[in-house]
Amino acid sequence: KQEVTQIPAALSVPEGENLVLNCSFTDSAIYNLQWFRQDPGKGLTSLLLIQSSQREQTSGRLNASLDKSSGRSTLYIAASQPGDSATYLCAVHGSGNTGKLIFGQGTTLQVKP
């Protein structure tokens, strides 16, 4: 059974820092991995999607990497801003054909001005 773990559960940093959020998964047979952002009381916003054949994806100040063999993904946020404060969720899509996502518990990030 696929399990997804995100470390740390919470993170507080001063504005301007570069930071890394970690995601690990137990079954390397994945189709793709998706990072989401969730603001308090809101829905999930897709940040980056990495296919199993890719090593990384970039969008603005965000960079996500994928190492399928070791079961790890990282989300790198450059030059963090208070507006980046949110919960970041990692979700893995298994290699079956049902399209089900398995989520980690999330990392809650606070960026202090």
Add this chain to the structure above:
Amino acid sequence: NAGVTQTPKFQVLKTGQSMTLQCAQDMNHNSMYWYRQDPGMGLRLIYYSASEGTTDKGEVPNGYNVSRLNKREFSLRLESAAPSQTSVYFCASTRENGASGYTFGSGTRLTVV
């Protein structure tokens, strides 16, 4: 705006009452999903519909029923609401088995008293 639309956004039910959560997507996606999100439990799959005309149970289906009304619409029904069903419910869709990533609705916050 294109995306996944959920109604209602908030609902309070008394124990034993029934209700239907509505979800519609306008992206011509084949697959649709219902998740619930609870503190400390993360997002868990309730039911999904891999394609129009099919539905399957997810991780936590007890107490729920679903209907894939057509390609656009996927509803979730609580026949006899219980306090344990107090949660935030998210609908999601994807084009074909998750290859293009998932789009989530903004959620329905349900309280059962």
